[in-house]
Amino acid sequence: MEALVIVLDVGPSTGTLCADGGATFIDTALLCCDRIAQRKLFEDKNKDHMAVVVVGSEESDNRLADADADQYQHVSLARRLAPVDWPLVRMLSPDRLHATEAQGDWLDGLVVALDHLVEMSRTHKYQQRRIVLLTDFGGPLCTDQLDAIKAGLRKYDVDLMAIGTELATDGSDEMQLKPTGKTEPADDLQMKTEDGSALGGGEPRPGPSGARGLYRHDGKAKTRQQLEGESAVVQLIRAVDGGFFTFEQALPQLLFFHKRKSRAAPWNAPLQIGESLSINITGYSQIKKVTMPSWRKLAAGPQPAPVKRRTTYERQDEQRSAVPFEETERAYRYGTTLVPFSRLDQQELEYRSGAPRSIQVLGFTSASNVGPHLYQDTQTVQVVARRGDAGAEAALSALIHALQETDMVAVARRTYNNGGTPRLGALRPNIRHDLECLVWVQLPFAEDMRNPLFPPLPTAVPQETLSAVDQLIDAMDLTAPAAEEASERLEPGALLSPQFQRLYQVLAARALHPGEPLPPPDADLLRQLSPDPALAAPDALRAVAAACPLTELLLPHQRRETGRDVFQAAAAAAPDQAGPAATVTDLIKPEVTEVGTVNPAEDFDVLLRRDDVRFDELCSQMQRVISRLVRESLTRPALLEKTVAAIGRLRTACRGVSPAAYNAWVAEARGQLSERPAVWQRVVADRLGPIVASESAHPAAEEAEATRFYDGGAAAAAAAEAVQAAEQEAAEDLLDDL
Template sequence: MAGETGKEAMVICLDVGPSMNQAPAGHETCLETSIKAISRILQRKVFADSKDEVALVLFGTPNTGNELAEDEEYQNITVAKPMGPATLDLLEYVVKDIQASNISADFVDALVVSMDLLEKSIKGKKFSTNRIVLFSDLGGEFSDDQLEPIINGLKSLDTELNLIGPDFDAEDEDDDEDNKNGMADGASNVFHRKEKTPQQRAGEALMKHILEAVDGTCYSFSDALGALSFFQCRSVKQTAWKCKLEIGPDLKIPACGYHKTKEGKMARSWGSTYIKGAGKEYSITNVRSYHLNNEEETEISQDDLVKGYRYGSDIIPMSKEDMDNMAYKSGAKCFKVLGFTKADNIKRHHYLGDGTMSFVSDPGDQAAGVAMSALIQALYETNMVAIVKKVYSSRSQPRIGFLSPHIKAKYECLYFTELPFSEDVRQYTFSSLSANKKHQPTDEQLSAVDDLITSMDLFKSNEDEDDEKEEAFKPKLTFNPYLQRAYQCLQHRALNPNDPLPEIDRVVESYLEPPKEVLTSCEPQVEKLKKLFKLERVVKKKEDKTGENLWKDGDVNEGAPAKKPKLDEDGDFTMESMAKGKVTEVGTVDPVKDFKTIISQKHEDRFTEAAKQMQERIRSLVLDSFRDQFYDKAMECLKVLREESAKLGEPDMFNSFLKEFKETLTEKNKTNFWDKMYTESLTLIDSSESSETKVTKQEAKKFLEGEEKKPKDEPVVQEDDEPEDLLAMM
């Protein structure tokens, strides 16, 4: 019955008899653990929007409800839920309605009922997998007269058999130790491994024989909880993106692209649902309205809205038609090589996009396979990558990326990874630690940090079954804890709408913790860091600029004079000086005041650092100014920087900056600011103003004049004559 749909037909067969409900106080029973495991199976299917179908069979029930029940056969076995898609109703039934009983039923008969239900349910349907999952501790009585028919039936139906029950490999002498230390993964209580009875051992022997005959698998209750704590992703059959890899006008290789990795997202937003009540379903809908920013908050229609974009001080309206006409036309779909470069030129922080695609040649084209293989081998041998332009369809925006070779023993392909355009790259400049010698780390401190990073290596922090080191948090084995926690909360909210959200699942929480081996290996390095990087508590000054200290009475005795308000560093008291904290950098709002505040801090020599920041502010104000919008502010900053540089004996620093700034203004076509400097006679600091420079008055005057200037009475061409419309400029 195998098909290509990827659907699974599963029958869950659960023992609710008395042996499943025995455990000391404070321990989980086998039934409680089984219900938790079944709920996680259903969670995986409900929240992944799976098309799988599930049926539920209970044995050990007081009543009997199955099609094979006749006379004294197949008694106390109930088909609780026929085959169908997993739903929240089924999940609620499993969590809330399954009850333990004091009646024991034959688990072999339950297997026969499950097989019969599975065979009848899959008729006329296509499933890729048929599965029966039996939950039982095998503690009840059973008969083995149908052993061979069961084995033959499972084989003929091509059905996988899974048993979740007692640990076959556990020895009785280890039971006590397990009871002390055994916490079922994800369980809130200690799972109790009780001593096996003779009846249970006989059931184990029978199930071992069946599992070996049909190549089935067995999991202990605690192991199953850990394995089922992971939420599977929605399974989707991939459709190849067929294209032609263009390498020049005469070479086009038919290729197929498949998603190798992609960002995992929830199958649906779950943002809207419905509420049941009085036989009706009340839909939750979103209503959006638009209002003016006035006192009346006047509502307006969406049809009266138009997008606007700021252009300088103006806002330019852009209708949908304008945006469609001005939008970039990417053309037909393509996958074109733009060039080749060394793999070392592609930096890891340039990787973009939400996934990676793998490209192979068209399976039906032998010549394409030879050409693709030659390209892959050539890129690998030369350590090169191909820069490509990718357009998924005529309605898609173009993407730029690189193709890197990937060669394995059984296959080879090209990996496509997206790269950023120039406007996607953001450059952030951080001040150097060398600006303050107190903050420069020593060689011993740097070495200690290197040792800490080395000790936290994840590539050899876990041990596999053969006690060999392996990588921790492998992407193939690591699941997204965000999705797991979200689905846990969704299930709880659906089944318990009035209760608070539950604590985070222990298995999910374990994924947020570093491996124990890493914590152990890095502990000495952490202690070393504590000694090398000492933390000292900063004691606040007794007197601070607070209202309590400023106006506090000097003496409780009548007639005693009150203390005067504490003044700021310039001798003036302001409320602003009380509220403002310590200035650490020259900002953009009031750079002049920030600059003066920093250089006035007598306990720190920060003039060089502050001057460099002030220079950057001047550059940005002039170069980013729309016309002369920020020229006055930049001129004020320049005057203050010149004055303080001459006063504090740093004229050469200012003069070097002014020479570079003049070249920048010429390159960026901002000579109108230089005209403003000429009018203000703002030039180099000469020797008459500071004895620390050798620049003469004549040299300073000549530098300011530069090329021949226009007469002052000549009318200056107004920049208002330039076109203001963005479309006209384009």
């Protein structure tokens, strides 16, 4: 839990307008305070306390002024340390706080804030204490207690952060400050640049004469009093390793809401390899999909109240009589029949593995066999050795290094709880300078796989096309240039979800202004959603467009043709058509919806040209029809040509899309084909066996495999022919006996 005290200066100088007629210092400072409060308000399970000390108030409301009437004047503790709530957000608005005519010492405000922190720390356990100072240093200044304030901040471990206009600098930039590593990366007030590095004083804004930071926000030169105040705050910040940020640096970062990062819950279990090796490990969620906050339904009105939902069940009769829930039963509808399925049946249906909580290694495979396209689920888990177990650390480290050196992964099953449903996954080694671990990723089962088939891509690409694409990749490289350490734009760990940011902005606007229209998205949020101008690469894009001319391809439901278009197209094509004219049979011919046994090859061609039929399903239909025709060809020799034509048409289509699918089927169907000698002879004569590599640009069978196919089928066909001859001879003997 953190204690944060905002020290806000509202003296006369903070109410002057900027030189360009923009917002005053106090308006910009209040905007920063408002965003700090809202960030904490929207954090999950946030228990931080926040207080506000106003410097330059008309009254002097603090206990130090009560003890000494001549000290700490025009400083007020406007709000004591308490959890952040909407009244605090409303208080930090221009309607409640504005510039006054009173002048207060901002150092007195720091003392009052420190005194309040010490007072509240006696009754509350704060893990972190912080003061945020927002002032233009325009008020009176007494530095007699400067050393005492430094000592107090260090004694009670209080962080100090200042936000305001550009500090004055000399040629050595000695007054520019940068936050140290003391601020935690997960802290909700840490400022960062677009590349993720911590912000400091940054590049100060040049004044009218070009001198940096020598001018106030209203364009006038800073007074000696303001320069002395800036020098004093520099000393304080350096004494406690604090930080200074300009408004230009703070506001874009405070716009975004951050979820507080909490320590992941450990998952302790054994890693079992075989029957005798068990390593004590701990799993931590590394990446886990964050869901949107749940909504609560309220009754609309001046005083919204929660709504409780109640479900009632009624019979479908005229009386609509109610049925108690205990008398209901779940059922599944099959056609017009309702099949009851009780809760006991549902419990019996649930799978209970009986396995203990563990990760069991099933085997090892090459890392290339478990590509990113197989990753499933919404989280990854880091698996490390159990803390304090030296034997587990040594064993797991050896396993990680062995997998890394051999480029292998472990395929395992994970049971989260005792008796829970097991999950199939892979353990990949991850070795960094500060960490060695296995990363668990869930893998799909056969039912989870989808295997879409696509037409082949060209095998030969012109060199100018490759060069144009290479230039495009180089121009759109996300690596930040001229950086001390290479970093990436759009780094996942530093990129916030625009959906969450917009949701929080809208909720805050609705809470503060219930009856007003929702505001448009903030400019900084829209900038995050827009492409980076530095990565536009217009020249490279034009080169790719010239090397790869593209045409728009409309889907069937997007095509809009009028009757005039259809008749014009038919008239233009009529002189060139040499085929037979349309007949009455063509007009009454039914629509083809599946491959039939009457004209399988024609049906296959018609369905192949449609966009709403999957190729793998079409091949399955064709294979079933071929199997039926082969069975019936024994008693109906006339089906031989139709069967061979169907096999040839299927082979031709698969040769350009998926030779592996045809080869797998024909290898399985070889036994059935060889049982029909007439069919097998045509298969061999027309070379309808496996598709070899020389026939297709896709992976296909080798010549040796095709040879084995034909040789093995020939032997089976000869045996089948001998059996048929023997059966025919036996039948003739029976006739002779008659």
